[in-house]
Amino acid sequence: MAKEVSGPGRRVSEPRLETLRAADSDRQKIADQLKAALDEGRLSLHEYDDRVGEAYAARTYADLIALVDDLPRPGMSAADVTARREAEARRSARRMPTALVVLWTIWGALTAVNLVVYVLVAVTTSGHLYPWPIWMLVPGAALGVVTAGVQTARGRRQR
Structure with a gap:
């Protein structure tokens, strides 16, 4: 066949x-x-x-x-099974939503690029240079507040 x-x-x-x-x-x-x-x-x-x-x-x-x-x-044992389920529930509660992971990745990449450019400019020029990468802390702080709020809301919802 x-x-x-x-x-x-x-x-x-x-x-x-x-x-x-x-x-x-x-x-x-x-x-x-x-x-x-x-x-x-x-x-x-x-x-x-x-x-x-x-x-x-x-x-x-x-x-x-x-x-x-x-x-x-x-x-x-039954205690092992229960402990494993509770650990998985805690792990999933701590996991950040995908949108926040993407935003943190973008912020981290932009911050790294800004720092590299700042260091290159600082090495190649003489005199005082304005520390403009410090402005990356503003969106970073906002993103941190949003992340903390989302994680707190998710924690309350699962209780």
């Missing part, structure tokens, strides 16, 4: 990972993960027996993933 190809050596539809056939080693890994869940008290003996039987009868990765989808990684 000929393969359907579109272009040199490419299949028309690449199979998704879940539809691929599982190997014996994959089934054994899932069985080991189920044994760890049994040892931690997450599964009853009857449920463990059912799932291990289904694991050894599984044909695809989707069949195997369904057996351990509701279980945390081996060795993780």
Whole structure:
């Protein structure tokens, strides 16, 4: 039977990972993960027996993933799972919006260019030179106030 190809050596539809056939080693890994869940008290003996039987009868990765989808990684306690979720929530609350990241990047680039030009002019001329890069502090301060306000508002909203 000929393969359907579109272009040199490419299949028309690449199979998704879940539809691929599982190997014996994959089934054994899932069985080991189920044994760890049994040892931690997450599964009853009857449920463990059912799932291990289904694991050894599984044909695809989707069949195997369904057996351990509701279980945390081996060795993780409920406190670990809760702590990880809370840490992720704190991390997302501290994350700046993309618009502010872009504005800070633009301000930083303009400030760097101003400082480099100022240093080059100061080195090549004699006498007193007005420190015009100091004016970059004005938009920087305004951007800092806006950032603090946005982060405070986001913190209140998530409580």
